[in-house]
Amino acid sequence: MLEVMMVALIDPAWWTSGTWEGRPVREFLEKRDVAVVFRFLRARGVSYGAIAALVGVSANRAAEIAKGTRQVTAYEVLERIALGLNIPRAAMGLGRERDVPTAGDVRTSVEHSPRRMNESPATDAGGLDRLRAELDEALSSSSVSPRHLELVEESTSEHIRVYPSAPPTVMLSRLAADCAEVQVLSRRRQPATVQARLSGAAALLATMCADALMRLGNASEARLWYRTAIHAADDSADPRLQVLARAQAAMLPYYFGDPHQTVTMADQALAITAAASPSGALAAAGRARALARLGAADQARAGIEQAHRMFDEAGDDDSDAAFRFPAKRLLFYLSGARTWLGDTKEAYRIQDEALSLYGPRPRVPIDPALIALDRALCLVRDLRFAEAAVVACAAVAGLPELQRTEIVLSKAAQVVSAIPQPAQGREVIELAEYVRACRERSRTLAAGTAVLEP
Numbered sequence: 001m002l003e004v005m006m007v008a009l010i011d012p013a014w015w016t017s018g019t020w021e022g023r024p025v026r027e028f029l030e031k032r033d034v035a036v037v038f039r040f041l042r043a044r045g046v047s048y049g050a051i052a053a054l055v056g057v058s059a060n061r062a063a064e065i066a067k068g069t070r071q072v073t074a075y076e077v078l079e080r081i082a083l084g085l086n087i088p089r090a091a092m093g094l095g096r097e098r099d100v101p102t103a104g105d106v107r108t109s110v111e112h113s114p115r116r117m118n119e120s121p122a123t124d125a126g127g128l129d130r131l132r133a134e135l136d137e138a139l140s141s142s143s144v145s146p147r148h149l150e151l152v153e154e155s156t157s158e159h160i161r162v163y164p165s166a167p168p169t170v171m172l173s174r175l176a177a178d179c180a181e182v183q184v185l186s187r188r189r190q191p192a193t194v195q196a197r198l199s200g201a202a203a204l205l206a207t208m209c210a211d212a213l214m215r216l217g218n219a220s221e222a223r224l225w226y227r228t229a230i231h232a233a234d235d236s237a238d239p240r241l242q243v244l245a246r247a248q249a250a251m252l253p254y255y256f257g258d259p260h261q262t263v264t265m266a267d268q269a270l271a272i273t274a275a276a277s278p279s280g281a282l283a284a285a286g287r288a289r290a291l292a293r294l295g296a297a298d299q300a301r302a303g304i305e306q307a308h309r310m311f312d313e314a315g316d317d318d319s320d321a322a323f324r325f326p327a328k329r330l331l332f333y334l335s336g337a338r339t340w341l342g343d344t345k346e347a348y349r350i351q352d353e354a355l356s357l358y359g360p361r362p363r364v365p366i367d368p369a370l371i372a373l374d375r376a377l378c379l380v381r382d383l384r385f386a387e388a389a390v391v392a393c394a395a396v397a398g399l400p401e402l403q404r405t406e407i408v409l410s411k412a413a414q415v416v417s418a419i420p421q422p423a424q425g426r427e428v429i430e431l432a433e434y435v436r437a438c439r440e441r442s443r444t445l446a447a448g449t450a451v452l453e454p
Helices: 025-030 034-043 048-055 060-066 075-084 102-111 126-141 148-165 168-188 194-216 219-236 241-250 249-255 259-272 278-293 297-314 325-342 345-358 366-381 387-398 405-420 426-446
Strands: none
Touching: 025 034, 025 126, 025 241, 025 278, 025 325, 025 366, 034 075, 048 075, 048 126, 060 241, 060 249, 075 168, 102 249, 126 249, 126 259, 148 168, 148 194, 168 194, 194 219, 194 241, 194 249, 219 241, 219 387, 241 366, 249 259, 249 278, 259 297, 278 297, 278 325, 297 325, 366 387, 387 405, 387 426, 405 426
C-alpha cells in the first residue's frame, strides 16, 4: 500500500517503449493526450490516487481526466504531469529541461557574446540588472501556492486527529497519498520557508506511518520511517518537531528491540532543547519505563520523577489526537514503569486512574488495552495466574478486529511467558491459543482477503 509514495514506480522506459492499444505511447505523449497516459499507468497497477498525488490533482480529477470528461491544456499542469510522472519534457513538446544548459548552449553563448578575457557574462549594467531580477524571481518562485500549502497542513492535521482511533492498516492507506504529494512538492525547488513547512508536514506524516507499522509489528520498515521522520524534522529546523520525532522513535526498540536504545534515543530528544514540551515529557516517561524494564530501579524511579516534573511544567490539554501527551497518556507510561519495577500496588492505582480518564468507550482503544495488559503482568507478579490470563484475554478481545495488532498480541504473549509452565492452567492455555488465532487472522487480513475499511 506504500508503493504510491515511490515515484520510482513510474519506469521512464515506459514512455519510449510502451504501447497502448497497439500504438506507441510516445504518439499519445506528442499529442499531449493525458487521458491515455493516465489509463496507461492505471493498467500497470498505479492507482488514480497515486497518479493524483504525483501530479498535484485530486483523485477524482485524475479519474475524470482518464475518462475523458476533463481535458488538460494548461501548460503549467502539463509541466507538472511530466515532472511527477518522469516523462521527458521534450516527449510532450514542452521543450528542454529548464535550468540545465547543454554543452552546445554554453558554446553558442560564448561564441556569440564577444567579451574581454576574464570578463563576467554580466558585468555590464544591463546584464547585472537582468541577473538580479532573475535571481529574485528564482528565490521567490514556488510551485506551491499558499492555499495549496495550507491544504497539505490541514490534511496532516486531520490525519493527526483521526489516527489514534483508526486501524493502522486503514491509516497507512490514507497517509500514503499525502506522503506522495509532499514528496513530489519537495522534489521541486521551493523557498526556504515553504520547504520548512513541507518538511514539517513530512515529519508528522512519516511519524504516523512509522507508528502504524510498529503497531503492526513491522519493526524493520517502522525503523526506516522513523529515520525519515527525524530527517524531515531536522530539515524543518523546528525544535519541537525534532524532539517529537525522536521521542516517538524511541518507542520502537522498547516494544520490538533493545530498551537500551530507547534510553539513548530519549536522551537525544531531551538534549535538543531546554524548553519544556509535551514531547519532552513523553521522552522522559518513555525513558523511565525502559529503565524499569532493564531493571535499573533507582534510575527508573528518578526518571519517573523527571517525567512528572516535565509534565507539570509543560502541561497538555486532554486530547485524543496523535502526538498529544495529556495526563492519561502520562499515566499509561507510568503504568508500564511501575509494572516492570514490581510496584504492583502503585501500578494498580495508576491503572485505575488512567482507565477512568480514558472512559468506558475510549476513542483510543489501544492505550487502555495495553494498560490492561500491564495489569495482567502485575497479577502474574502477585501469583494470580488465572486472573492474569482472563484479564489479558479480555483486553485483546475487547479491541476491534483490525486493532488486534502485533504490538498488543506480543504483550499478551508476554503474559503467557511470564507464568511458570507448571502453573499454566486452562485460562492460560486458552489465552495462548487465542493469541495464536488472532495472529493467524491478522496475517489473513494483511494478505488482503478482508476489506480494510471499517
